[in-house]
Amino acid sequence: xxxxxxxxxxxxxxxNEAEGLGKxxxxxxxxxxxxxxxxxxxxxxxxxxxxxxxxxxxVLDLPCNLGVGGxxxxxxxxxxxxxxxxxxxxxxxxxxxxxxxxxxxxxxxxTGADLVIGIRFGDGVSFEGPPVRRLGIRAxxxxxxxxCRTRVSDPTSGFWLVGGPLLRLFAREYPGxxxxxxxxxxxxxxxxxxxxxxxxxxxxxYGVSTIQGWGTIYYVLKVGLALxxxxxxxxxxxxxxxxxxxxxxxxxxxxxxxxx
Amino acid sequence: MTxxxxxxxxxxxxxxxxxxxxxxxxxxxxxxxxxxxxxxAAVYPGWAERLASLPPMARVRLVMAVASVLVMIVNIExxxxxxxxxxxxxxxxxxxxxxxxxxxxxxxxxGLSAALGMQYVSIIVAVxxxxxxxxxxxxxxxxxxxxxxxxxLAQRIxxxxxxxxxxxxxxxxxxxxxxxxxxxxxxxxxxxPTE
Numbered sequence: 001x002x003x004x005x006x007x008x009x010x011x012x013x014x015x016n017e018a019e020g021l022g023k024x025x026x027x028x029x030x031x032x033x034x035x036x037x038x039x040x041x042x043x044x045x046x047x048x049x050x051x052x053x054x055x056x057x058x059v060l061d062l063p064c065n066l067g068v069g070g071x072x073x074x075x076x077x078x079x080x081x082x083x084x085x086x087x088x089x090x091x092x093x094x095x096x097x098x099x100x101x102x103x104x105x106x107x108x109x110x111t112g113a114d115l116v117i118g119i120r121f122g123d124g125v126s127f128e129g130p131p132v133r134r135l136g137i138r139a140x141x142x143x144x145x146x147x148c149r150t151r152v153s154d155p156t157s158g159f160w161l162v163g164g165p166l167l168r169l170f171a172r173e174y175p176g177x178x179x180x181x182x183x184x185x186x187x188x189x190x191x192x193x194x195x196x197x198x199x200x201x202x203x204x205x206y207g208v209s210t211i212q213g214w215g216t217i218y219y220v221l222k223v224g225l226a227l228x229x230x231x232x233x234x235x236x237x238x239x240x241x242x243x244x245x246x247x248x249x250x251x252x253x254x255x256x257x258x259x260x
Numbered sequence: 261m262t263x264x265x266x267x268x269x270x271x272x273x274x275x276x277x278x279x280x281x282x283x284x285x286x287x288x289x290x291x292x293x294x295x296x297x298x299x300x301a302a303v304y305p306g307w308a309e310r311l312a313s314l315p316p317m318a319r320v321r322l323v324m325a326v327a328s329v330l331v332m333i334v335n336i337e338x339x340x341x342x343x344x345x346x347x348x349x350x351x352x353x354x355x356x357x358x359x360x361x362x363x364x365x366x367x368x369x370x371g372l373s374a375a376l377g378m379q380y381v382s383i384i385v386a387v388x389x390x391x392x393x394x395x396x397x398x399x400x401x402x403x404x405x406x407x408x409x410x411x412x413l414a415q416r417i418x419x420x421x422x423x424x425x426x427x428x429x430x431x432x433x434x435x436x437x438x439x440x441x442x443x444x445x446x447x448x449x450x451x452x453p454t455e
Contacts, residue, residue, distance in 0.1 A: 040418070058426075060418040066411050074415045081419065176411075 008035040008105075009084040010098070011075035013068055015042040017092035018051045024094055025055035031098040032088075038078055039092075042071040068158075069179035076162070076170040086163040096159040100199040104161040113195035114166040114241070115187060117152075118159030121198040136220040144181055147227065148188040153196055155181040155223075165244035166192050172239060181223045185230050191241040267302045274298030289337050293330070317380065324384060325363035328356035351398065355391040359384060 010028050014021055021039065028037050039052035043065035052059045060074050072089060079087045088104065090096045096118065104116045137156055144152045158180060162170065169190055175182035184194065237243060277295030281288045301307060311319060335352050338344035362369045362384065373383055 058422060060422050062414045062418045064410070064414055066414055070411045070415065073411075074418050077415060078419055078422065 007086065008032060009075075009079050009082070009087045010035050010037045010101075011040065011072065011079070011087050011089045012037065012052075012057070012092050013040045013042055013071040013075065013089070014044065014048050014052065014092035015065065015068075015071070016044045016046045016048060018044070018047040020094050021048060021092055022051045022055045024090070024092065024098070025052060025057050028090070028098040029056065032101060035088075036082075036084075038075055040071040040075050042066060042068070067177050069174055069176040072179065073170060073174035076167050076174065079167050080171045084167070086161065087167060089158060089160040089162065091158050095201055095203075097200060097202055100159075101161070103197050103199050104159070107195055107197035108161055108163060111195040112193070114162070114164055114192040115184070115194040116161040117154065117157055117184075117194060117196050118161075118199040118201075119154045119157055119196050120201045133216040136216050140181060140220055140223060143224070144184060144227065147231070148184060148194075150188070150194060151196065152181075152184060152194075155184065159199065159201075165241060168244050169239050169241075173236070175226065178219055178223055182226050182230060185227050189230070189235060190239055263305065267305060270298045271302035274300075274302060289334055293333075320381060321363040321366075324359050328360040328363070331356040332360075348398070351391060351395050355387065358387055362387075 010032060012021070012024070012028075025037050025039070028035065037055075037057040038060060039048070039057045040060045041049040041052065041062060043062050049059050049061050058078075060078055062071060062074060066074075075089070076087065086105075086108075088101050090098065090101075100118065104118055107113070107116045137154075141152055141155050144155050160180075166187060169187065169192070170183065173186065175186065187194065238247075274295045274297070277291045277298060281291035281295055284291065311322075314322070332353055335344065335349045335356075339346060339349050362380070366380075369380060369383065373380060376383065378386065
């Protein structure tokens with residue numbers, strides 16, 4: 001709980017999602033009364049910000065398009081500054097039903113994990129498409145599971161529940177393009193834990209997937225290289241789970257180190 | 261008759277360019293070089309024949325020397341006009357110094373070309389290529405750093421704007437009813453209202 005008595009923040013990164021965003025925010029408010037809905041408008045060229053404000057969300061208006069990694073990180077920084085302890089991240093395209101968030105929360109209570117990933121009920125994989133694409137992403141999942149020494153069924157799912165000091169790690173350090181697999185590797189290296197929860201996904205209603213066609217090959221290569229290089233990078237010991245648990249949130253307020 | 265007219269015209273144009281370069285603020289280098297070249301061609305019209313009579317290697321060296329001096333002048337002028345930071349100019353000036361050194365003093369280059377099995381021209385091309393790759397790499401590093409800075413700044417702006425809008429939404433208390441001032445950062449005003 002933060003000082004305002006709000007237990008949960010719902011983070012929706014949005015780039016040109018005006019079409020379905022109002023309805024989605026309405027569903028979030030119905031399913032999770034009392035949660036603060038925060039939309040990060042990632043430099044949209046449509047009415048995304050206005051739609052979100054009209055629906056009663058807090059809007060973090062990025063002046064330029066940073067990509068999903070930079071947008072999501074802005075939301076984590078807001079959560080840390082506002083004192084939230086738990087953040088649910090939903091896609092703006094309506095793939096992640098807000099009614100299923102309770103399953104993520106239940107799973108976190110059950111396991112105490114810092115991150116709970118919502119995976120598609122059944123095969124556990126939240127993507128559709130040709131076999132090449134499924135194969136590529138499956139390979140990535142296996143690789144990620146090995147280096148993380150824990151099961152990661154779907155590295156592409158963005159249906160996340162993040163809690164505790166992990167929010168402060170992500171507010172400080174969060175990967176850019178296609179951030180989820182790298183973020184998982186990063187949090188494991190810093191000593192955080194993750195769990196998975198089977199949830200019901202909905203078909204994408206608005207917009208198109210950011211990973212399709214030749215993009216799949218680029219995605220797998222880029223993420224593979226990033227995961228490999230990530231292992232070689234020196235670790236910031238001040239951002240380990242143990243270190244973050246020792247320090248207070250005020251000491252790691254994001255933005256103080258802007259433009260190092 | 262005709263060559264005299266041409267030479268006079270070229271000389272006048274060259275002087276005009278030099279005056280313009282001395283008086284102008286932007287584009288001084290280009291005008292200065294153009295003016296000098298025109299004036300030089302007018303005063304010494306046999307330059308083309310003289311250049312053609314030189315051995316090929318001397319011509320290549322002359323061209324390289326002139327090019328590297330031009331690169332250096334442009335760099336120093338850009339630093340002077342605060343359009344270029346020294347750290348980016350260093351690579352360029354280093355390259356031109358190397359090429360100039362190779363054009364003026366040939367002894368050490370002969371040893372190098374024997375060791376590498378390359379001719380003078382090949383060595384110059386190789387040097388230029390290596391330095392261009394270094395410059396391109398430096399740019400990639402800088403672009404990544406700038407991108408990171410841009411991300412931090414955009415995030416900061418978004419968070420501050422959200423905070424500001426939240427404050428703005430709170431109705432301003434009426435000062436006569438003894439409410440706290442809306443703007444927190446004005447203790448001087450509240451302490452000394454008569455000043």
